[in-house]
Amino acid sequence: MSTGSPRVLPAETGIAEAAAVLRDGGLVAFPTETVYGLGANALDARAAARIFEAKARPSFDPLITHLADAADLEKLVGPVPPAVAALAERFWPGPLTLIVDRPAEIPPIVTSGLDTMAVRVPDEPWARALIRTAGVPVAAPSANRFGQLSPTRAEHVVRGLGGAVDVVLDGGPTRCGIESTIVDARGAQPVVLRLGALALEDLVEAVGPVTVRPGSSGQPVAPGTLAAHYAPRTPLRVVAGARPAVGDGVRRGFLAFRESPADGYVAVEVLSPAGDVTEAAARLFDALHRLDAAGVTEILAEAAPEEGVGRAINDRLRRAAATWDAAG
Ligand code: TXA
Ligand code: MG
Numbered sequence: 001m002s003t004g005s006p007r008v009l010p011a012e013t014g015i016a017e018a019a020a021v022l023r024d025g026g027l028v029a030f031p032t033e034t035v036y037g038l039g040a041n042a043l044d045a046r047a048a049a050r051i052f053e054a055k056a057r058p059s060f061d062p063l064i065t066h067l068a069d070a071a072d073l074e075k076l077v078g079p080v081p082p083a084v085a086a087l088a089e090r091f092w093p094g095p096l097t098l099i100v101d102r103p104a105e106i107p108p109i110v111t112s113g114l115d116t117m118a119v120r121v122p123d124e125p126w127a128r129a130l131i132r133t134a135g136v137p138v139a140a141p142s143a144n145r146f147g148q149l150s151p152t153r154a155e156h157v158v159r160g161l162g163g164a165v166d167v168v169l170d171g172g173p174t175r176c177g178i179e180s181t182i183v184d185a186r187g188a189q190p191v192v193l194r195l196g197a198l199a200l201e202d203l204v205e206a207v208g209p210v211t212v213r214p215g216s217s218g219q220p221v222a223p224g225t226l227a228a229h230y231a232p233r234t235p236l237r238v239v240a241g242a243r244p245a246v247g248d249g250v251r252r253g254f255l256a257f258r259e260s261p262a263d264g265y266v267a268v269e270v271l272s273p274a275g276d277v278t279e280a281a282a283r284l285f286d287a288l289h290r291l292d293a294a295g296v297t298e299i300l301a302e303a304a305p306e307e308g309v310g311r312a313i314n315d316r317l318r319r320a321a322a323t324w325d326a327a328g
Helices: 011-023 045-055 072-077 082-091 125-134 154-164 200-207 277-292 310-327
Strands: 007-010 028-031 036-041 064-066 096-101 116-120 167-170 181-184 191-194 236-239 252-256 267-270 298-302
Touching: 007 011, 011 028, 011 036, 011 125, 011 167, 028 125, 028 154, 036 045, 036 064, 036 125, 036 154, 045 154, 072 096, 072 116, 082 096, 082 200, 154 167, 154 277, 181 200, 236 310, 252 277, 267 277, 277 298, 277 310, 298 310
Parallel strands: 007 167, 028 167, 064 116, 096 181, 236 298, 252 267, 252 298
Antiparallel strands: 028 036, 096 116, 181 191
């Protein structure tokens, strides 16, 4: 556990200082449209190593490199396959991460030794200003300790990582609330490595059929897709349909998609009273952070409709639950 606290700078006024910290090899947590990232200069192997240390992240789990502009992609990696270029053109800036060949300038630690690199341009003006001002590509995983809940607010980062981060750029709550969709479009048919904030339906509309790789077994191609991940500290179970009876004395929290459950829960979070999956995704991790802090011994979570970003919500809930199944 790290002690101390990071400097928290308002995004409105903190860009220049945060960019200088990045250039000097420091760690800067910053808002993207998905979740907060823990950024380091992607050209600097020692800076990247500090990310793994701060997160207690296994060295086999590669980082995503963030760029300020889509035009920076070919400057960094050279020509990319047409399908990759088409997706970048269509969805960047935005919550889509693409797989490309790792350029020689990017040290292997960033990609955990893979000869491929994950890359995206976030749709968040402060993130882009930070990267542009730093003048370097920025490697950034989600700014949480490995396996734990992703941060959607600056205070989540401060609580989770403390003084392991030099600066937190506070840009308020993130808009999407769930990580980017990761797609490998280098082959004949695009492969979705991680469901995320770019809805599968929108991807399919743009590129036609895709393969969705759950990645829950075998090689951790995208270790964010490890079966057990994104977990609160409190055991979580996904419930379908009926809400289990309460009154057995167990202090339970309930994560509802649309409607509050019957009485008896110590803490309840409703993700979207309007039943909107996009709104629900934006509130998911914040709600889980609150339930985790509510002093309950178990969290029951209702699945979202399996459509649009609802798929990514259910993916995260299943992985959070798997952590506790795995723990027995
Ligand atoms: O929305 C997001 O993607 C956020 C924000 C900060 O951009 N970042 C994020 O990073 O979620 P992280 O590290 O929590 O998840 C990155 C995922 C991991 O599952 C990693 O294994 C996968 O991307 N990944 C990175 N490089 C890869 C590669 N070369 N091939 C396949 N998967 C890769
Ligand atoms: Mg993560």
